[in-house]
Amino acid sequence: MPSTANSIANNISEIKTLLKEIRYNSGQNEETVKLLAVSKGQSVEKMAAAWNAGICCFGENYLQEALAKMREINFEPEWHFIGPVQANKTRDIATHFSWVHTVDRLRIAKRLSAAREGLAPALNVCIQVNIDREASKSGVDPDNVEELAEQICELPGLRLRGLMIIPKARANPEARREPFRRARELLQRLKKRSPQLQCLDTLSMGMSGDLAAAVAEGATIVRIGTGIFGPRDYGKTP
Numbered sequence: 243m244p245s246t247a248n249s250i251a252n253n254i255s256e257i258k259t260l261l262k263e264i265r266y267n268s269g270q271n272e273e274t275v276k277l278l279a280v281s282k283g284q285s286v287e288k289m290a291a292a293w294n295a296g297i298c299c300f301g302e303n304y305l306q307e308a309l310a311k312m313r314e315i316n317f318e319p320e321w322h323f324i325g326p327v328q329a330n331k332t333r334d335i336a337t338h339f340s341w342v343h344t345v346d347r348l349r350i351a352k353r354l355s356a357a358r359e360g361l362a363p364a365l366n367v368c369i370q371v372n373i374d375r376e377a378s379k380s381g382v383d384p385d386n387v388e389e390l391a392e393q394i395c396e397l398p399g400l401r402l403r404g405l406m407i408i409p410k411a412r413a414n415p416e417a418r419r420e421p422f423r424r425a426r427e428l429l430q431r432l433k434k435r436s437p438q439l440q441c442l443d444t445l446s447m448g449m450s451g452d453l454a455a456a457v458a459e460g461a462t463i464v465r466i467g468t469g470i471f472g473p474r475d476y477g478k479t480p
């Protein structure tokens with residue numbers, strides 16, 4: 243079923259209502275959750291519909307696709323890079339995006355920082371954590387997050403904001419909150435570790451299928467693709 247501008251606007255308003263409800267029910271009333279519209283595999287027409295419905299941030303996984311869209315659209319959203327970062331793409335990613343959610347190696351962080359340095363403001367980054375320690379997944383091991391966080395804090399072109407996770411799917415809804423809870427606890431530990439890390443404020447977690455569990459555990463950015471736009475136009479989803 244194709245998603246028209248109307249159904250995109252409806253999806254967005256339903257998600258926003260759901261976000262409010264969950265935060266209210268779990269006693270988190272102060273701040274709002276940032277709704278990042280994941281637009282990989284979605285047309286610029288659909289992105290315009292989302293923009294017109296109040297979305298201000300888009301997440302893209304593939305640099306070439308994102309650059310083509312940046313040239314094509316006539317509005318100026320905040321761009322978030324959420325795909326694996328290849329070393330030879332760091333310059334373009336650092337100069338065209340405001341956020342990178344998927345930093346998991348110092349070498350990549352250094353390259354992003356060098357490309358961004360001197361351009362104000364610093365690039366917002368999250369450390370991607372392999373929260374379920376899956377062999378096939380990107381992300382740093384939970385045990386190595388503190389070391390990487392301290393190293394990233396030293397890089398002048400970057401502003402470390404927090405953690406990003408993609409947990410493995412869990413069939414049992416009861417079990418779904420557990421990886422998100424561990425990510426929240428990891429961030430809390432990190433914040434206590436040094437004054438530099440005290441101001442970390444971001445948990446990028448929750449996709450179309452596990453949004454509610456992530457927000458109940460304190461997600462500050464949710465990354466929603468199909469839940470806003472409907473199915474993607476191609477199969478290359480990670």
Ligand SMILES: *Cc1c(COP(=O)(O)O)cnc(C)c1O
Binds near residue numbers: 324465466467479480
């Ligand atoms: C594709 C993608 C999403 C969005 O997934 P949906 O299931 O379509 O909501 C979120 N985060 C990352 C890292 C992705 O690659």
